[in-house]
Amino acid sequence: MSMVHGFPYSLSAPDEKPRVTLGLLKRVLGYARPYTRLIVLMFAITVVVAGLSLLMPLILRQLIDHTLVDRNLPQLWWLVAALVALPIATSALNVLLRRINAGVGEGVVYDLRVALFSHLQRMALNFFTNTKVGELMSRLNNDVVGAQNAISNTMVGIVSSFIQTVALLVVMFSLEWRLTLLSIVILPLFLVAARNLGRRLQAIAREQLDLNAKMNAVMHELLNISGALLVKLFGRASTEDERFKQRAAAVRDAGVRRAVTGMLFFASIGLISAIGVALVYGLGGYLVIMGTLSIGTIVAMAAYLGSLYSALQNLTNAPVDFATSMVSFERVFEVIDLPHEIGEKPGALKLEETKGVLEFEDVSFQYPKTEKSLLKDVKRFGQMQDVVAVLSGGAQTAPANGETEKVPVSQAREQVLDHVSFRAEPGQLVALVGPSGAGKTTLTYLIPRLYDPTSGQILIDGHDLRDVTLDSLANQIGMVTQETFLFHDTIRVNMLYADPDATPAQVQAAARAANIHDFIMGLPKGYDTVVGERGYRLSGGEKQRIALARVILKNPRILVLDEATSSLDSESEALIQEALKRVMAGRTSIVIAHRLSTILAADIILVMDRGQIIERGNHQQLLARGGLYARLYETQFHGDKVSSTLT
Numbered sequence: 001m002s003m004v005h006g007f008p009y010s011l012s013a014p015d016e017k018p019r020v021t022l023g024l025l026k027r028v029l030g031y032a033r034p035y036t037r038l039i040v041l042m043f044a045i046t047v048v049v050a051g052l053s054l055l056m057p058l059i060l061r062q063l064i065d066h067t068l069v070d071r072n073l074p075q076l077w078w079l080v081a082a083l084v085a086l087p088i089a090t091s092a093l094n095v096l097l098r099r100i101n102a103g104v105g106e107g108v109v110y111d112l113r114v115a116l117f118s119h120l121q122r123m124a125l126n127f128f129t130n131t132k133v134g135e136l137m138s139r140l141n142n143d144v145v146g147a148q149n150a151i152s153n154t155m156v157g158i159v160s161s162f163i164q165t166v167a168l169l170v171v172m173f174s175l176e177w178r179l180t181l182l183s184i185v186i187l188p189l190f191l192v193a194a195r196n197l198g199r200r201l202q203a204i205a206r207e208q209l210d211l212n213a214k215m216n217a218v219m220h221e222l223l224n225i226s227g228a229l230l231v232k233l234f235g236r237a238s239t240e241d242e243r244f245k246q247r248a249a250a251v252r253d254a255g256v257r258r259a260v261t262g263m264l265f266f267a268s269i270g271l272i273s274a275i276g277v278a279l280v281y282g283l284g285g286y287l288v289i290m291g292t293l294s295i296g297t298i299v300a301m302a303a304y305l306g307s308l309y310s311a312l313q314n315l316t317n318a319p320v321d322f323a324t325s326m327v328s329f330e331r332v333f334e335v336i337d338l339p340h341e342i343g344e345k346p347g348a349l350k351l352e353e354t355k356g357v358l359e360f361e362d363v364s365f366q367y368p369k370t371e372k373s374l375l376k377d378v379k380r381f382g383q384m385q386d387v388v389a390v391l392s393g394g395a396q397t398a399p400a401n402g403e404t405e406k407v408p409v410s411q412a413r414e415q416v417l418d419h420v421s422f423r424a425e426p427g428q429l430v431a432l433v434g435p436s437g438a439g440k441t442t443l444t445y446l447i448p449r450l451y452d453p454t455s456g457q458i459l460i461d462g463h464d465l466r467d468v469t470l471d472s473l474a475n476q477i478g479m480v481t482q483e484t485f486l487f488h489d490t491i492r493v494n495m496l497y498a499d500p501d502a503t504p505a506q507v508q509a510a511a512r513a514a515n516i517h518d519f520i521m522g523l524p525k526g527y528d529t530v531v532g533e534r535g536y537r538l539s540g541g542e543k544q545r546i547a548l549a550r551v552i553l554k555n556p557r558i559l560v561l562d563e564a565t566s567s568l569d570s571e572s573e574a575l576i577q578e579a580l581k582r583v584m585a586g587r588t589s590i591v592i593a594h595r596l597s598t599i600l601a602a603d604i605i606l607v608m609d610r611g612q613i614i615e616r617g618n619h620q621q622l623l624a625r626g627g628l629y630a631r632l633y634e635t636q637f638h639g640d641k642v643s644s645t646l647t
């Protein structure tokens with residue numbers, strides 16, 4: 001692998017000292033194990049190729065020392081044929097070698113990716129809340145490819161360079177030991193040049209990646225709709241031209257520096273090799289003149305020298321290349337080793353037909369603070385996320401956990417849910433109300449086991465949630481959150497996500513019940529209209545009704561709903577209310593209520609404050625108590641009939 005082109009896509013940070021331990025090495029080799037036969041075949045071919053390359057100079061030697069001197073024409077033709085046949089055989093073997101190598105490398109990438117993806121999918125929600133998606137993408141893309149590089153290029157490269165070096169030295173020593181000794185005298189020079197210039201090249205390559213990231217950050221911010229709008233409104237096009245020119249110029253200059261340093265590197269290696277060749281010709285020539293050495297031997301030795309120096313050059317880079325590739329493996333293993341916090345007990349019960357009794361028994365909860373289930377943010381050179389100040393051009397790692405505090409100080413606390421108990425009978429509607437940050441959303445998250453309680457238990461039909469299988473639990477619960485997520489795909493595919501076997505008639509019936517069928521039919525391609533990020537843009541109300549239709553199709557026993565806080569126009573509001581009534585009918589429903597109509601319809605209202613249920617009852621009872629509920633009602637939606645929000 002050449003030093004100039006051999007850098008992995010993401011260079012590791014300078015403070016990251018790759019340590020290759022025996023355990024790590026064993027684990028890495030474990031990934032190579034399924035390919036053992038292919039790898040052995042690869043080494044066998046490498047040995048044959050190395051052997052063939054040794055023959056070439058010997059043929060030249062024979063030609064010069066004997067065939068030409070003896071004027072042996074038949075032998076000349078044989079040797080010429082061999083000069084053609086050898087490269088043909090070597091090329092064919094090299095193609096085969098590349099084929100096997102690529103098969104092994106891509107195989108390792110496949111194995112690692114599938115293992116990573118499957119592991120990540122089963123991580124608890126907490127992990128996704130705390131992990132940047134860019135970091136995960138990097139692990140799945142760059143690090144997996146870096147790990148492949150470790151096996152298919154670095155390890156194979158080191159072994160084949162080693163085989164080549166040993167074979168060359170054996171042949172050279174047996175041919176002429178004095179010249180061989182002389183040719184390895186310059187080895188220290190090699191090491192010095194490779195180390196120093198190699199390091200400088202690596203530093204420039206890193207700088208180049210960072211400069212590119214800064215330039216890209218400007219393009220990214222200014223060429224999107226919001227940035228472009230701002231530039232226009234402030235008339236800053238010329239200033240931005242200037243800024244971009246500076247960034248682009250820095251990228252240009254670094255490119256030039258890298259090219260020159262790269263050339264210097266090759267020139268010095270070439271120069272050192274030339275010194276070696278000159279020494280060999282000097283001493284060899286002297287021995288020829290003295291009559292103790294043949295001309296053919298000098299020519300052969302010079303040819304071997306070229307191969308020896310290139311193999312040695314590969315070996316001098318090998319430790320760095322190897323350690324760098326191992327870092328990729330470490331990063332991949334870090335993900336695979338993360339524990340699955342929300343797991344399934346062995347022999348967990350499969351929940352079949354449930355009645356829908358939901359009980360919280362003395363449930364307390366705290367968001368996990370342990371770092372052990374989180375990934376370390378890895379500093380990667382040249383990544384956009386490292387550019388923290390796009391216009392002024394700062395580049396440093398963004399502080400972890402830099403989110404702004406969104407909870408009023410009065411609600412801030414360690415214990416997010418504090419000894420919560422309640423029981424919802426089948427078909428009942430339970431409304432949760434309370435100030436922002438009281439813990440309503442958190443409570444609903446515990447029902448589908450997005451988190452487990454810190455103490456206490458949650459039961460469905462008398463079964464602790466931790467005793468049932470995750471899939472069967474998911475089947476019993478339908479959740480509609482405020483932010484509806486739709487895949488970038490057709491409405492039909494999005495709805496079928498709830499039940500892949502649903503018939504078109506069932507899909508339509510669900511959409512009708514959610515009051516969205518007529519709207520869908522009015523779209524250019526009906527149910528086959530693509531929605532989501534780059535597709536048809538749906539309004540918040542339309543999205544929520546599609547989400548409701550999706551839940552209807554799923555037909556869960558228990559419905560968990562976070563009502564939209566944003567006020568909709570009265571028509572879509574009425575459509576949603578009507579749809580909700582149909583969805584809730586016959587199911588146990590836990591609703592974070594923001595609408596008066598929902599609260600009035602509730603069988604029980606749970607009033608939450610600072611993680612506790614401080615009042616419970618129906619609307620009339622709670623009003624009569626004159627407590628927090630009465631205050632919330634008074635201040636926030638008294639006099640407003642349907643579309644007010646409570647929190």
Ligand SMILES: Nc1ncnc2c1ncn2[C@@H]1O[C@H](COP(=O)(O)OP(=O)(O)OP(=O)(O)O)[C@@H](O)[C@H]1O
Nearest residue numbers: 129367407412416435436437438439440441442647
């Ligand atoms: N992932 C999290 N990690 C740590 N703390 C969290 C997390 N999510 C929420 N919290 C904290 O838990 C508390 C309860 O939040 P929750 O979202 O349950 O309140 P809420 O009653 O639903 O509020 P709102 O009505 O504003 O949505 C808050 O103090 C919040 O900051």
